[in-house]
Amino acid sequence: MNVAIGPMLFLWQKSQLDTFYHDVANSNADIVYLGETVCAKRRLSRIEDYLAWSHQLIEAGKQVVLSTLTLVESPLQIRELKRLCDNQSLLFEANDIAAVHILSERKRPFVIGPAVNVYNGYALAKLAQLGAIRWVMPVELSRDWLAAIKQEYQAVCDLPMEFEVFSYGYLPLAVSARCFTARHYDVAKDSCELVCQQHPEGLKANSQDGTELFTLNGIQTMSGQIYNLCQDINTLSEVASIARISAHQSQDLQWITAFMDDKNSIRPEGHVNGFWHRIAGMHVAS
Template sequence: MKLSLGPLTYCWNKISLFEYYQAIADTKIETVYLGEVICSRRREMKYKDYLELAHILTAKGKKVILSTMTLIESQSEISELKRIVDNGEFAIEANDMAAVNLASDANIPFVCGPSLNLYNRGSLDIMQKLGMTRFVMPYELSRAWLEQVLAQSTTQFETEVLGYGYMPLAHSARCFTAKHHQKPKLDCQTVCLQYPKGLLTQTQESQPLLRLNGIQTQSAAKVNLINQIPLMSRIGVDYWRLSPTGLDDIELVNQIASCQHNELIEITPSHSAIECNGYWFGEAGMQIHQGVTAL
């Protein structure tokens, strides 16, 4: 099973973003997703900047996939989407049905991102006929669901599962980060730059609740499925995805890549993030399942 790095969901300044991906270029991650997936008003990075990064990573032996927006709201975003789909060099991750339709019409193979509602074998078969080569399992589904779907396989496509990182829960046309600063969405002044890991919200009892990231709502806890890598490999998962959060990712990736499967359960991230893994085990998503699945 290979390691992949999902698209950055946060708004970082251009210098920090280039430094991060230049460090990623020296890791053993096989596939890197690039692109703005949350909000077109985050203008730190332009299309040409992502292409420049893509070429840097490709020169280091990485396979680059360009990710598309999750929520398309305007004609200008459609135009940008067409430019990404028609880039002529890199594969794409379709995070919206508009991207699926454009890629299919252009006869371009694509990865189905986790925001597409692919909840059964029938929907996956339809996507494959349209050109899907891989799908990222929706984060709220379980190992049991995935095993059942893969057991029904009559044609082959690749499977990718989020293994570590904050989990997207919902998207909205409203920008919650701008609202927090009492700014209109159309004149937000890119306040997301102030929150490189999103804006953590808490309950009245001061317990972590959610993480606001512009129009996206994330889990307050990080999904951690490091100890499930051996089992995922056995049931047919092709890619284990890490969602970017910072330079701590580099150390974690290097540990995972250098360990044998029977050592993976001993790996613990260097920071003290709250973690969860309930969805994978068919439980409430915020739960943390302590046991290790027998191989």
């Protein structure tokens, strides 16, 4: 099984990302996704920085994919997205339909990100006809659902398709036009001064009984627990060829070996795998 490092979902300083992507370049990861996917205001790193990291990673033998925003909110962001997609040297991950439209117009192959609502093989076949060559399954779907979609897709479409599964990290559950981190500090979104950089692993939101229910990450709502399919590698490899690791700290790169057919990995206490087993995501299936 190949291992992908997903786009950094949290707001890290450029110096921290320099170190992180240096470590990624020296790791056994096969694929690396780069780019800001959460909030267009996050500009601690520029597109020039992402391109520099991409060159470093390509020289290290990695496949690099440039990820687009999950929520495109303005004509300015559409124009910036079009300029970004003019880059002919990289594969793109489309995280909303605007990016799908732009990339298909340019007749460019692309990856469908997990934020795009694809829940059956017919929708996936349509996206394949537009240029999709890889699909990252929405995080709330199960192993059985993926198997059914694959079967449905192969029955109606003969175009090649790779299947990738979010396998480790805080699950990106939803995005909103409102910024929950800014709201926590009682500041307006338009004048937030990037307060989310104070929480490089997100801001915990607990239930009244103290359960870690969600992780707030700017306009993004994430799971309160870390999702981890390391002990589901057998069923994962049956239906997918790529496992995605979404890092929230540099030490997360140690999980790369856990998804390279390592049958001896142990899921730490507090990590969950419910969605994969078609139960509540915050639960653990035995």
